[in-house]
Amino acid sequence: MNELAELSDEQRALLLQMRRRVVESIGKNMDLYGITLSIGHLYGNMYFNREPVTLDEMSETMGMSKTSMSTGMRTLYDLKMINKVWGKGSRKDLYEVESDWHQNFADFFSIKWRKAVEQNMSALNRSMKEIGVLLERFSDDLAMVKLLQSDQEKINDALAYYKWLDRLIDSFESGEIYNFIPKEEPN
Template sequence: MNQDKQEQINNQLISEFSKTLEMFSLNKTESQLFVILFLNDQPMTLDDMKDSLGKSKTAMSNSIRTLLDFNLVERVFIKGARKDLYQAKKDLYEKFMKTYVKRWLEALELQITSLESIQDEVNDLHSDSDILTNKLSEAIKFHRSLEEVFKQISQYDQ
């Protein structure tokens, strides 16, 4: 396969794969960087990443920090290397699902707490607004149902 065609296919792969990752709340640069690290067999420096994506070193540093926070990449040590090196972690599906489920559960917990607080305020007012009370109850029930689904999913990952 000629070099131009291979580069075109590689760019398409990065583009399409990163679109999927963006659904997991990664921004475009973070998604593209993860795909590049995932496809690359060797650990990469920030300079390597910058050259691969054509972005600034600052953008790479911020993106790698996010990917580290999500536990999707790891810093690796290679004797004699003077710069930090990073690579995508193995078990892609497991890592994404654990991260995604954890984030959903944290967000749901906050939302349920907020909705229950609003419900308490409505109850304290002894409001005659049955519609509002019913809608709040439905919203809390919806969030609790989602929470239960994500808790069940997280049990499969353990």
């Protein structure tokens, strides 16, 4: 049953106005993190649903094509911001929002940061190996050795940073971060 059906026209208009403002705010916030505004709006609209929804229902609610809706849902699912749930008697996939914003933040940044850390550490480690080869090859050229050693120090600094970032990601994934910065409890 549509929860808004029991409201007067004025109540419904005021409630929807308030929700639109929140949905717009969520969309803009997610846009800052590289998620499209429309996917942010999708999450925001789903946030206010009391029951799990299908692709068709969200497509109709938002006036988006089923293809766009499917892409948006897949993005939110991959980021662990929505979950597929089972619905008695339903043959279609049902989705509900992961409403723990702390967990959404931790999952989103863990996924993004972990990928970047792995790529960057791989590139840095390859460069360190190349420096080793070049140091051997040009061991008689003091100017080249000096430059290579300087580069080696800089790359070691970068590797130390990425090792720290890897531990930070681990703290998000394990929830240990909340021992240092506790979650705010709702009023």
